[in-house]
Amino acid sequence: MVEEKVDNILLEARGSDVAFLVVGDPFGATTHTDLVVRAKTMMVDVKVVHNASVMNAIGICGLxxxxxxxxxxxxxxxxxxRPDSFYEKIERNRNLGLHTLCLLDIRVKEPTLESLCRGRKQYEPPRFMTINTAIDQLLEVEQKHGKSAYDEDTNCVGFARLGSEDQMIVAGTMRQLCTVNFGEPLHCLVIVxxxxxxxxxxxxxxxxRTENPEQKGNGIA
Amino acid sequence: MVEEKVDNILLEARGSDVAFLVVGDPFGATTHTDLVVRAKTMMVDVKVVHNASVMNAIGICGLxxxxxxxxxxxxxxxxxxRPDSFYEKIERNRNLGLHTLCLLDIRVKEPTLESLCRGRKQYEPPRFMTINTAIDQLLEVEQKHGKSAYDEDTNCVGFARLGSEDQMIVAGTMRQLCTVNFGEPLHCLVIVxxxxxxxxxxxxxxxxRTENPEQKGNGIA
Structure with missing residues (x-):
């Protein structure tokens, strides 16, 4: 992980050019902001090449x-x-008629509970939340709070592998999207x-199309 | 303008590959969404290469x-x-503690009033709103509405030529940023x-730094 290697990166960067490549735009994650802050504090020059990010690539669905x-x-x-602070934010956005981008959890390099106890480093296999899991969780939280921020009939757009050749984009209600197999990660979800x-x-x-829920979308790749 | 040439673009695209280049990400503007809709309606395949957009490149300031x-x-x-529908939106964002990206007006290929009367095409010189003008207008609207959505002491970040070698990024209050010469377009403003x-x-x-308001920022390029 970046956090563990950052000192080496910065030490090297004091004497030579170091490139640091990320997926998406570097400033989508606090980690990278922190890296820049530390570099600047050490008087290391930082040059940023911006890139597309999920935060603008979702524009492809037309919203x-x-x-x-x-x-x-x-x-x-x-x-x-079962943290659900997202609920209040979605509710607010929906009351204002705004769309909501839901970023879905990514678990990589998570130490196993066993390894934490034993002090030896062993990691869980990587997990990436699917759109189906996200919707299940969203509906569970709606049921708990009951403020009708959204429901099974709320329109959404599911994105898988956005920006790659085999990307998949499907629009439908939460209930409909739950029946779709979006395949490999990464997934994200927009609540319309x-x-x-x-x-x-x-x-x-x-x-x-309800007669064929397993369609690959007719997404423009 | 795209709108005037779109039929030619699409006709050509039915028989051959046509590339359409834009500044930023294609889906920052409704015009491009409309172009894709028309292409798809004509059964023209569309392939999108995403790009950085002002909407994610502003992440560089750390917000x-x-x-x-x-x-x-x-x-x-x-x-x-003097339309001011932006005021209510900024007020809402600020009440929620959220940052607001203000995109500043760009006027290119605007027909002169004279040419509209005479039916001959003559255009105004292109105009790009500066951060200074934007702040003047923002403060005028605050004065009119008087709901304290923001004031001269509200923290902002001004960006000029974001993503280019000579980009300029300055953080300060509205009053402070008004004294800065941000130079050539394009400008945009974030209300913190x-x-x-x-x-x-x-x-x-x-x-x-108040002792030197004309600084070029110490922006990372």
């Missing part, structure tokens, strides 16, 4: 980027840890707010 | 992208036309919401 509210993250629920006619026209191309 | 509310556009005021310590640390590098 206008300036009509999104606050972005939320959906963490994997465990038996004892109030739409403009141009947005509707574009979403139409991605709409799920 | 976290997921802490932004709805994006607003600030149009050039004229003597008779509630900040996290990591955000503050990063903003610190871009803070205006």
């Amino acid at each position: 206008q980027l300036y009509r999104y509210g606050e972005t939320v993250s959906i963490p994997f629920f465990t038996e004892t840890w 707010g109030k739409t403009h006619p141009v947005e509707d026209e574009m979403l139409e191309f991605y709409k799920i | 976290q992208l997921y802490r932004y509310g709805e994006t607003v556009s600030i149009p050039f005021f004229t003597e008779t036309w 919401g509630k900040t996290h310590p990591v955000e503050d640390e990063m903003l610190e590098f871009y803070k205006i």
